[in-house]
Amino acid sequence: MTDALNAALAKAASDIEKTLDRVLPPASGPEARLAEAMRYACLSGGKRLRPFLTLEVAQLFDVTPSCAYRAAAAIEAIHCYSLIHDDLPAMDDDDLRRGKPTVHKAFDEATAILAGDALLTFGFELLAGQDTHPDPRVRLELVATLALASGAHGMVGGQMADLAAEKSEGELDLHTITRLQKMKTGALITAAAEAGAILGKASAEARTALKGYAHDMGLAFQIADDLLDVEGRVEETGKAVGKDEARGKATFVSILGLERARAQAELLTEQAIRHLAMFGTRADLLVALARYVIERKS
Template identity: 60%
Template sequence: MNDLKTALKESAKAVEGELERLLELEKAPEKRLIEAMRHAVLGGGKRIRPFLVMQSAKLFGVAEQSRLRAGAALELVHCYSLVHDDLPAMDDDDLRRGRPTVHKAFDEATAILAGDALLTLAFEVIVHPATHSNPMVRAELTQMLAKAAGAHGMVGGQMIDLAAAEAATGGKPLDIGGITRLQRLKTGALIDFGCAAGAALGRAPEHARGALKGYTHDLGLAFQIADDLLDVAGDEAKAGKKLFKDADAGKATFVSVLGEDRARDQANRLADQAVEHLSIFGKEADLLRQLARFVVERES
């Protein structure tokens, strides 16, 4: 696990550097927009999604610059979704990673625009020639990212989440199938993209893509169950955000439906399964294996 922690730290630092380069401050009148984008993106985060891109791409010998840029693009999409999710009309959160959310540090209109600009930047980054010399690969990656982020991926999941919150208020919380479907879209789609992007960058063979898909499928659910567990049992200071939110909202989660013990068992089982999917790879996939354990054992 120490290997992983070192690797995560190094990778997060490299991603931070790349994001910093992509969001250079200028003196233009739209400077405030760039500042809001930087607030949303820089300064922390485990950068697990870019780590997935970078580690999976490494399995196929992809060059550092390609891995970094694709990872940064994915992180930009993740960060934009947080900015919009935190808005008063959505989750209405004041705190994120221990700092004020964008609409608190700036204002609502700026937060909406900063989110929009981050999403747009993600596409600009991923499709740029610097990400891969082959335009076919860039086009494929872009299409995959749009699918993962759109109405039948992440945003679709956010929409189901809104509907679920309303249904919960009306005494009709989701069942385990509904929660699983919601989370597969809301958080799973981008996590799947992580390894799929690495494989696409490396023009990996079908069986390797399939193995990585199985891995992220299980990893994504394990990650979400762990998140739900942290929401009821975590330390607010470590989490850097408000906890007990789902419970307060009466929303169904893996924990509210399964109970803490069964949820923890399920997360562990999924982490084991995720590791099994990687059996076609050798030692070079060890960090991805350790990551599966890490996501269910983390404290924030």
């Protein structure tokens, strides 16, 4: 199954890259630099885990591939916007992303801010387009779900909580870190799974199972990220490591220690897999994906 997952991830990444290349063409005139920065952020490789999740869930419900790819591209656009803004000097102040200079280093801070803003709104433009789904109620639900996951009650709220945590004088507990990461990282991962189910007009039972899967996998993913920050190498991760400890940042690893954090990630992975039981062998790649997120080196 490892070989099958690697092949599926590679194909999905290539197809998403082609989709983004098509829907984000170069521009001319004063906005040309903005379009170049947007393309730089989106066409720089990466795992494409979130769009892969959308595509794999969509296939469970026989969604038309062209519809699934548009929704997946929208989610990746919003994810890329979040990376641009996270890397800014006012946030995490990173110089490297996916093995390349971050957008504000390759261009400038103002262009990076605008590129992030443009990718955020472009994601919703894609979802609202009729080519994403013929049923306007489906498109509306996609927009609402992703807006909730991306905004003050999801990813952006989680980033604010993360910034506040860095300035906090007291030690954060496991509950607080879990809530923070559910918002900052987990919300968009869960929305990616939900998007595939929404496109397929899945039953309430199926959607609940998939949300549970994505929720547990999202937390395991973040724990794996925390472990990579301690144990990873820049050559493999494509970004700076050791940042969290240097900044005195509270993480799953700093609270639980390496071994307990690794054990928790494994427990969450098995919980995530159990949520998929109702889908049988059709969800084999989703099962493999859950195990991949805690074994990855980048």
